[in-house]
Amino acid sequence: QVQLVESGGGVVQPGRSLRLSCAASGFVFSSYGMDWVRQAPGKGLEWVAVIWYDGNKEYYADSVKGRFTISRDNSRNTLYLQMDDLTVEDTAIYYCARDRAPAAPYYLDFSGQGTLVTVSS
């Protein structure tokens, strides 16, 4: 079954950078779009970014555009999120999720526990 294991979270100061990873298994990683979704403590779900199955297209939420970069390594079955110029509003649990499609807006499969990013001085 779909297994997604997020890592790389931690405590970071405002303005600094962090890189999240998501190790995928249980499915053909290179056939699916992949997303990051975050959830601030006690709040709802916020979609962050998507990258299509072949890495040729990316979309971002306005709140992270220009600061975050999603990427993937299909040879390593791994998804990444490079987060630069972090602000306190980026504090959240970050989940990676698999699209139910390779290259279109779709609904998502989550499986991991997420990784907590705390931005604080």
Next chain:
Amino acid sequence: DIQMTQSPSTLSASVGDRVTITCRASQSIGHWLAWYQQKPGKAPKVVIYKASSLESGVPSRFSGSGSGTEFTLTISNLQPDDFATYYCQQYNAYPLTFGRGTKVEIK
């Protein structure tokens, strides 16, 4: 961006009740709507996709309806395992957007 307005934000119910959650889209999204269930400390899991299709393995007491801009999730014969927070999500266009969630709690 497509805004998703979900109501109510909290719903108190008893085991055996029938509950309904509503999600409204700021523009037509056809049938491109999913519902997720999330329990504390866990990742969300999809229960309904394409507005009314039941995800494999999800009990048949869950049902979804609607199209265009108005959608509902109904849970009939509420069970203890169903107490959770539910989110709608549109996938008609990027950015994907979620409703703010409905917490179904024990009365």
